[in-house]
Amino acid sequence: MSKTKTSLNIKARTNAVGWSFIALAVLLICAFYFYPMIKALNLSFQSGTGTNLHYVGGHNYTRLFKDQTFLTALKNTFVFLIVQVPIMIVLALFISVLLNDSKLKLKGFFRTAIFLPAVTSLVAYSVIFKYLFGNDGLINTALMKLHLVGAPIQWITDPFWAKITIIIAITWRWTGYNMIFYLSALQNIDNSIYEAARIDGASAFRQFRQITIPLLKPIILFTSITSTIGTLQLFDEVMNITKGGPGNATTTLSQYIYNLSFKYTPDFGYAATVSYGVVILIVIFSIIQFKVAGDRNG
Template identity: 75%
Template structure:
C-alpha cells in the first residue's frame, strides 16, 4: 500500500511537472487579463483614475449612438460577408478536390496565399485599388460598366462593399483549406455508389458532400463569426471608420476609446465584453441551427 501510494504521488508529480508551466502561462496571460478586464468594465474615469460604477457602463452601451452604429456595421459585415465566404470556399474546395483537374497544387496555393499576407499591407493595397483614380475604377470605366468613378471609400454604401470584398478575398482561402482536408477524408466509393444509383453531381453535392462536411461548416462558420465581430485592421487601414462612422466596427471603437479619444479604459473594457456576449449568442445560435435534432 505504501509503495503504491508513493508510486501514485511520483507519477502525479512527474505529470504536473510537464503541464505546470503551461498552466501558469495560460492563467497569467489569458484568465487573469479576462478577469481584470471584467473588473475594469465595472469602473469609469479618465486614464488610470478609475472609480467603481457597477453596471453603469453596461447601461451606457444601450444609449451610446456610436456603439449602436458600430454594432450595426459589424452585424452587416457578418450577415453578408460570412455566408458569401463560406459558400465560396466550399465551392472552390469541391472544384479543387477534383482529381482530374490539372495544376491543382498551383490553384490551391494561389487561393490560400492571401490569408498569409500582412493585414496592414493588403489593406493598404486595397485602399489604393479602390481609390477614386484606382485600378478598379479605371477598369470598370474602360469596359463601360460605369460612366464616372465610384466613390468606393467615401460613400457609406460602397465603403462597406469595399470592406466586404477585402475580407472575402483574404479569408476565403483559409476556410477552403479546412474543406479540402475534410473532402479528402471522404471515401470516394460513396460517390461511386451514388453515381451507380443515378445521382447527378448536384445531388451528390447536397446529399453527400454537405451532410458529411456539416461539422467543418459549423466550425468555419463560428471562427469566421468570431473574426468578423473582432474586425479591426481592414477598416482601420482602408476607410479609418469613415465616412463619418459608416464603416466603424466595434473593435475600432474600442481602440478609439482607449487611444484616440480621451482614454476611458473602463468603458472600453465594457465594449470589449459586449463582443464576448455577441460571440456567445451567435455561437449558440449556430450550434442550434446546425445541431442534431436528436441531441
C-alpha cells in the same frame, strides 16, 4: 492496506509527473489569458479619464444602450457578419469541391494561388485595397474603360460602397483560409461513397447535397464559428481602408474599442465594457450556431 497505499502512491507520482509537464503551460495561460480577462472584467465596472478610475457598478453596461456610436458600430459589425460570412463560407466550400476534382490539372497551383491572400500582411493588403478602390484607382479605371460606369464609384467615401469595399477585402483575404479546411476534410472522405452514389444514378448536385454537405458538417460549423469570431473582431481592414468612415459608416466594435482607448479621451473602463460586449456576442452566436447545426455538445 499496503497494496492500497502502494497504488495510491503510484497514482500520486503519476499525477505529479503529469502536472510537471503541463505546469509551465498552465502558468503561462493563467498569466497571459485568464488574469487579463479577470482584470478587464473588473475594469469594465470602473470609469474615469486615463488611469483616474473609480467604480460605477453597472453604469457602463447601461450606457451601451444609450451610446449611439456603439449602436452604429454594432449595426455595422452585424452587416459585415450577416453578409460576408455566408458568402465566404459558400465560396470556400464551392472552390474546395472544384479543386478536389482528381481530373483537374494544375491543382497545386490553383490551391496555392487562392490560399496566398491568407498569408499576406493585413496592413499591406488593406493599403493595397485602399489604392485599388480609390477614385482614380485600378478598379474605377477598368470599369470606366469597359463603359460599365460613367463616373468613378466612391468606394471609400460613400457609406454603402465603403461597406462593399470592406466586404470584398475580407472575403478575398479569408476565403482561401477556409478553403484549406474543406479541402483537407474532402480528401478524408472515402471515394467509394461517391462511386456507389454514381452507380445508383445520383447527380453531381445530389452527391454534393446528400453526401458532401453532411460529411463536412463539423468543418462547416468550425469555419462558421471562427469566421463569426473574426468578423466580430474586425479591425485591420476598416482601420486601414476607410478609418471607420465616412462618418461612422464602417466603424466596427473593435475599432470603437481602439478609439475609446487611444483616440478619444482615454476611457479604459468603458472600452473594457465594450470588449465584454463583444465576448457576450461571440458566446451567443456560437451557441446559436451549435444549436442550428444540431450539435449535442453545444
